[in-house]
Amino acid sequence: MARFELLVNGAPHRVDVDGERSLLSVLRDDLDLTGSKYGCGEGQCGACTVLVDGRPTRSCMTKAASVAGRPIATIEGLEQNGRLHPVQSAFADAAAMQCGYCTPGMIMEAVALLRRKADPSAPEIARALEGHICRCGTYPRIVRAVQRAAEATKGGAG
Amino acid sequence: MTTSGVRRTEGGLTLEPERYELGTGPAYRFEVDRREFVKLLGGGLVVLAAGPARAQESGVRAGGAGAPPREIGAWLHVAADGAVTVYTGKVEFGQDIRTSLTQAVADELRAPLGSVRLVMGDTDLTPFDQGTFGSRTTPIMAAQLRQAAAAAREALLDLAAAKWAVDRSTLEAREGEAVHAASGRTLGFGALTQGQALVRTVATDPTPTPAGRWTVAGRSIPKVNAREIVTGRHRYTSDQTRPGLWHGKVLRPPAIGATLVSLDTAGVDAQRVTVVRDGDFAGVAAPTAAEAQQTLASLKAQWKTSPQPSDAQIFEYLKKTPAEARGGESRDPGAQVTGSVEEARAAAPIRLEQTYTVAYIAHAPLEPRAALAEWQDGRLTVWTGTQRPFGVRTELAEALRLPEDKVRVIVPDTGAGYGGKHTGEAAVEAARLAKAAGHPVKLVWTREEEFTWAYFRPAGVIEVKSAARADGTLTAWEFHNYNSGAAGIRTPYDVANQTIQFHPTRSPLRQGSYRALAATANHFARETHMDEVARAAGVDALEMRRRNLKDARLRAVLDAAAERFGWTKPRTAGRGYGLAAGTEKGSYLATCAEVSIEPGGGVRVRRLVTAFECGAIVNPEHLRNQVEGAMVQGLGGALFEAVRFGDGIVTTDRFSRYRVPRFSDAPELDVVLVDRKDLPSAGAGETPLVCVAPAVGNAIFDVTGTRLRSLPLAPFGIPKLERSL
Numbered sequence: 050m051a052r053f054e055l056l057v058n059g060a061p062h063r064v065d066v067d068g069e070r071s072l073l074s075v076l077r078d079d080l081d082l083t084g085s086k087y088g089c090g091e092g093q094c095g096a097c098t099v100l101v102d103g104r105p106t107r108s109c110m111t112k113a114a115s116v117a118g119r120p121i122a123t124i125e126g127l128e129q130n131g132r133l134h135p136v137q138s139a140f141a142d143a144a145a146m147q148c149g150y151c152t153p154g155m156i157m158e159a160v161a162l163l164r165r166k167a168d169p170s171a172p173e174i175a176r177a178l179e180g181h182i183c184r185c186g187t188y189p190r191i192v193r194a195v196q197r198a199a200e201a202t203k204g205g206a207g
Numbered sequence: 208m209t210t211s212g213v214r215r216t217e218g219g220l221t222l223e224p225e226r227y228e229l230g231t232g233p234a235y236r237f238e239v240d241r242r243e244f245v246k247l248l249g250g251g252l253v254v255l256a257a258g259p260a261r262a263q264e265s266g267v268r269a270g271g272a273g274a275p276p277r278e279i280g281a282w283l284h285v286a287a288d289g290a291v292t293v294y295t296g297k298v299e300f301g302q303d304i305r306t307s308l309t310q311a312v313a314d315e316l317r318a319p320l321g322s323v324r325l326v327m328g329d330t331d332l333t334p335f336d337q338g339t340f341g342s343r344t345t346p347i348m349a350a351q352l353r354q355a356a357a358a359a360r361e362a363l364l365d366l367a368a369a370k371w372a373v374d375r376s377t378l379e380a381r382e383g384e385a386v387h388a389a390s391g392r393t394l395g396f397g398a399l400t401q402g403q404a405l406v407r408t409v410a411t412d413p414t415p416t417p418a419g420r421w422t423v424a425g426r427s428i429p430k431v432n433a434r435e436i437v438t439g440r441h442r443y444t445s446d447q448t449r450p451g452l453w454h455g456k457v458l459r460p461p462a463i464g465a466t467l468v469s470l471d472t473a474g475v476d477a478q479r480v481t482v483v484r485d486g487d488f489a490g491v492a493a494p495t496a497a498e499a500q501q502t503l504a505s506l507k508a509q510w511k512t513s514p515q516p517s518d519a520q521i522f523e524y525l526k527k528t529p530a531e532a533r534g535g536e537s538r539d540p541g542a543q544v545t546g547s548v549e550e551a552r553a554a555a556p557i558r559l560e561q562t563y564t565v566a567y568i569a570h571a572p573l574e575p576r577a578a579l580a581e582w583q584d585g586r587l588t589v590w591t592g593t594q595r596p597f598g599v600r601t602e603l604a605e606a607l608r609l610p611e612d613k614v615r616v617i618v619p620d621t622g623a624g625y626g627g628k629h630t631g632e633a634a635v636e637a638a639r640l641a642k643a644a645g646h647p648v649k650l651v652w653t654r655e656e657e658f659t660w661a662y663f664r665p666a667g668v669i670e671v672k673s674a675a676r677a678d679g680t681l682t683a684w685e686f687h688n689y690n691s692g693a694a695g696i697r698t699p700y701d702v703a704n705q706t707i708q709f710h711p712t713r714s715p716l717r718q719g720s721y722r723a724l725a726a727t728a729n730h731f732a733r734e735t736h737m738d739e740v741a742r743a744a745g746v747d748a749l750e751m752r753r754r755n756l757k758d759a760r761l762r763a764v765l766d767a768a769a770e771r772f773g774w775t776k777p778r779t780a781g782r783g784y785g786l787a788a789g790t791e792k793g794s795y796l797a798t799c800a801e802v803s804i805e806p807g808g809g810v811r812v813r814r815l816v817t818a819f820e821c822g823a824i825v826n827p828e829h830l831r832n833q834v835e836g837a838m839v840q841g842l843g844g845a846l847f848e849a850v851r852f853g854d855g856i857v858t859t860d861r862f863s864r865y866r867v868p869r870f871s872d873a874p875e876l877d878v879v880l881v882d883r884k885d886l887p888s889a890g891a892g893e894t895p896l897v898c899v900a901p902a903v904g905n906a907i908f909d910v911t912g913t914r915l916r917s918l919p920l921a922p923f924g925i926p927k928l929e930r931s932l
Contacts, residue, residue, distance in 0.1 A: 067497055078454075078496060083446035084439020086622070088573050089654040093862035096573060124439035133437065141433035144828050147836055148301030149436035150573040150622030156437060175870040182862065184573045184623055185301050186839025187832065188873035 058126025095181030225692025289397030296336025328618030342890020418823035427828030462855030546704035555674035574622020592621030599631030664721030667691025692725025734901030783910025793889030808924030841899030
């Protein structure tokens with residue numbers, strides 16, 4: 050067992066867990082942050098994606114102890130004071146989901162993308178999200194949602 | 208045409224024979240007591256709507272002055288605060304029926320959308336439902352809910368008329384209120400029910416609002432729980448938790464068909480964890496998932512395996528292994544025969560004979576099977592993502608030897624199923640472990656378990672013989688499907704001489720329903736063969752289909768797709784065009800595909816256009832989403848998805864070994880929706896998938912001259928180009 054601190058969505062959490070355990074399992078089972086999903090356990094589907102130091106990270110393949118003390122952002126932290134993040138609003142408005150199980154991972158990846166590049170083209174969005182599976186097949190809608198979020202963000206900034 | 212007993216029934220509804228996974232146990236019949244509703248829901252107005260079995264019996268009207276109908280399809284409650292709660296046994300798996308059913312009720316009741324809430328798939332709270340499959344929610348459940356809502360609206364207006372002592376015909380319902388226009392008086396639905404405990408049944412068929420006068424339905428309204436999804440707040444089964452929760456793991460056999468000989472649990476700390484061995488079942492429950500996994504790894508099991516066929520021999524195996532019913536008689540339903548195929552073929556200038564195959568494929572819903580089971584005072588509650596909550600309740604009752612009233616199944620909105628979650632494996636496993644552990648137990652299948660121990664879409668062999676006149680007019684059609692199923696097996700084309708037959712076989716892999724069932728396999732074989740006949744006759748594929756088709760609805764979508772696609776326009780060099788059309792589950796569709804071949808032989812689908820008609824459209828945006836999603840999903844089975852196996856081991860047991868469509872695979876998608884407000888709404892979640900594979904295969908032939916007759920068409924690209932590009 051190992052004691053360490055996880056800094057999730059700005060809040061510190063003391064944990065005392067097997068250091069080999071995945072960040073995903075600690076987030077879900079110990080901190081009850083279940084927005085990040087298990088889909089494959091091998092980094093192939095992207096459903097578990099969180100941001101560590103702002104970078105999209107597959108939490109199913111990341112040891113919890115290895116990200117101790119570093120800022121971790123999960124889907125639960127995006128909404129601020131009851132206001133959705135522009136990417137969240139865009140996914141809802143563009144009906145960019147069916148079952149919604151892949152949605153949190155897609156949104157986290159898209160948030161990171163838009164921080165890197167404010168106005169990505171459709172192929173750039175598709176490339177950034179290539180590691181994510183939407184088994185319901187809403188890919189073109191997701192691309193449109195990210196474009197919509199980019200426009201909304203620009204509008205908000207300008 | 209003779210139709211023999213290919214269909215069996217459960218709960219009064221016909222089931223396709225390829226729903227292999229469904230048990231044949233007696234359907235549960237819901238009995239209902241008015242007092243129970245009042246106890247359950249408190250005051251207000253309750254309206255009960257008759258279920259489909261009853262509604263289908265001609266001349267029988269549910270309810271009436273006496274007892275409530277014996278079989279209830281849905282019920283609806285208007286509370287004193289105006290909140291409308293609808294109870295249906297249907298479940299939400301991403302088809303967006305939570306939204307479309309809410310729209311139907313709001314529309315019919317004349318209530319604001321936000322005042323209507325659905326309680327779905329809870330065996331203690333919702334009426335019996337056979338399951339959410341077969342594209343039945345919109346044609347059947349939405350119609351029932353409309354009836355219940357219309358009856359509620361009329362009852363509320365009765366109350367208003369009595370209260371105000373005005374002529375009933377001068378009142379109307381609007382935005383959740385009864386309105387008396389002459390005096391300007393209004394009163395909310397909730398206030399009208401105040402102090403009442405009314406139970407109404409749908410005594411006569413209230414006339415539902417015709418689609419042309421829908422106000423809330425017929426429009427694109429965002430998913431009602433989109434906010435829960437995008438914030439991660441929605442709790443799928445795998446996100447559920449309970450006080451004192453433990454985690455479960457099941458010991459899987461090393462191969463399909465293996466039986467457990469012995470289990471050595473030495474080294475297990477029985478003070479901390481629970482190990483269960485019960486027949487061939489062995490599993491572990493522990494306070495944490497990690498401990499459960501460690502304990503599982505420490506178990507030493509001996510298994511007995513048996514020889515199993517491999518994917519290399521599968522089609523041969525299926526053809527020579529007919530299924531046998533109990534007692535040994537054949538399960539073959541016999542052929543549907545019209546005229547004489549042999550005679551017509553003897554006289555025809557064009558005669559073709561081809562064999563088509565489809566591989567087993569996996570549903571691979573992104574949320575794997577999961578369940579959380581909790582025992583309290585001898586009563587079992589299980590949260591699980593299943594398309595058949597009541598069917599899983601029966602499975603649990605049988606497996607754990609409990610009466611059904613001691614079992615409650617609750618289905619949180621689920622991370623997809625596509626026909627793959629009709630059964631309750633995880634539910635039974637979690638319940639067994641929870642019983643032994645004395646704790647609630649959550650069990651989430653790993654992706655490897657999901658890819659190996661779930662059931663698959665059946666593999667199949669399809670043999671087609673045809674004959675046509677020189678101009679492409681079909682004169683004979685013979686079609687045999689081995690194993691994959693009978694859905695969509697009949698041809699919509701007008702052919703005088705036909706023999707059509709489904710041959711059930713014994714499958715070495717566990718198989719069952721998959722979105723659109725065998726309609727995908729049968730459309731693949733039929734529409735590919737149609738293309739082959741058209742080529743043999745030298746007739747354009749669109750023209751050839753029109754020549755053989757009287758059905759006006761099918762002609763309409765065929766023309767709509769071809770027009771949007773630009774079928775007759777000049778083509779870009781190096782691009783192939785393909786076309787397919789069909790009808791299934793009351794919907795009509797045609798798909799056009801444009802493909803190109805990459806330098807390495809890879810197939811790139813550039814564009815898919817589907818024209819789709821399913822009667823009156825309830826929510827255009829969500830319908831479009833379903834059609835697009837089905838096209839993308841269909842592309843996987845068309846091009847590269849296949850379950851590989853040998854010696855009882857599934858080798859495609861993870862996403863890195865089983866390729867599913869990704870962003871880069873998604874072509875430009877175009878959907879033409881044909882809205883027929885004069886026709887009842889049919890279900891639409893499945894059928895848009897069925898024409899993708901033949902359209903793509905025909906387009907590949909168009910550009911390469913290589914005819915591909917096996918699904919997946921090109922898992923490793925086009926092996927050999929018969930025509931230089």
